[in-house]
Amino acid sequence: MPMLVLIAFWGSSLRRIYASMKFLFFTLLGSIFSLIAFLVLRVNFSSLDFYSDFFLLDFPIVIQIFFFFSFLISFFVKLPVVPFHSWLPEAHVEAPTGISVLLAGILLKTAGYGMIRFLLPLSSSALLVFNLGC
Numbered sequence: 001m002p003m004l005v006l007i008a009f010w011g012s013s014l015r016r017i018y019a020s021m022k023f024l025f026f027t028l029l030g031s032i033f034s035l036i037a038f039l040v041l042r043v044n045f046s047s048l049d050f051y052s053d054f055f056l057l058d059f060p061i062v063i064q065i066f067f068f069f070s071f072l073i074s075f076f077v078k079l080p081v082v083p084f085h086s087w088l089p090e091a092h093v094e095a096p097t098g099i100s101v102l103l104a105g106i107l108l109k110t111a112g113y114g115m116i117r118f119l120l121p122l123s124s125s126a127l128l129v130f131n132l133g134c
Contacts, residue, residue, distance in 0.1 A: 003023065003091075003099070003102070003103065003107065004020050004023060004024050004027075005020075006095065006096075006099045007019055007020040007023060007091055007094055007095045007099060008020035010095075010096050010099065013094060015090070015093075015094055016094040018090065019087075019090035019091050019093070019094035019095075020091075020094070022086070022087045022090050022091070023087050023090070023091045025087075026077055026084065026086075026087040027077070027078070027087075029077065030073065030074045030075075030076075030077025030078060030084070031074065033070040033071070033073045033074040034070065034071060034074035034075075036070055037066070037067055037070040037071055037074075040063070040066065040067075041067075044063070058125075059122070059123075059125075061125055061126060061129065064122065064123040064124070064125050064126035065123070065126045065129070067118075067119075067122045067123045067126070068119065068122075068123035068126040068127070068130075071114070071115070071118050071119045071122070071123070072115075072119060074114075075111040075112075075114050075115045075119065076111075077111075078107070078108065078110065078111035078114075079108065079111040079112065079115075080108070091103060092104070
């Protein structure tokens with residue numbers, strides 16, 4: 001939300017509202033997939049404690065494939081990977097220089113960290129099924 005406000009209020013032209021709404025739409029759309037995955041974790045396994053033995057549990061392959069695709073789509077929106085990248089040029093062009101630096105330097109890198117932190121441990125067998133190694 002802070003990035004949305006910064007782009008919307010301190011943007012460089014009249015298209016700043018369009019850019020901020022596009023940023024919001026893609027961010028919310030991507031977040032829905034990770035929210036659903038976290039809800040499935042909570043309902044089926046009654047815990048979201050990632051610091052215990054949670055990553056050592058061996059989930060069924062169907063659940064791992066579900067985690068894989070839901071987190072993959074969610075992180076691909078924030079990374080941004082084609083075809084989920086169309087919000088990025090708008091946001092960078094309309095944002096002031098400092099906000100664009102924050103966007104590129106911090107916000108986009110969190111998706112890479114999220115893939116390492118959640119996608120790899122929760123769906124390690126699914127990665128082997130798709131021959132992606134791990």
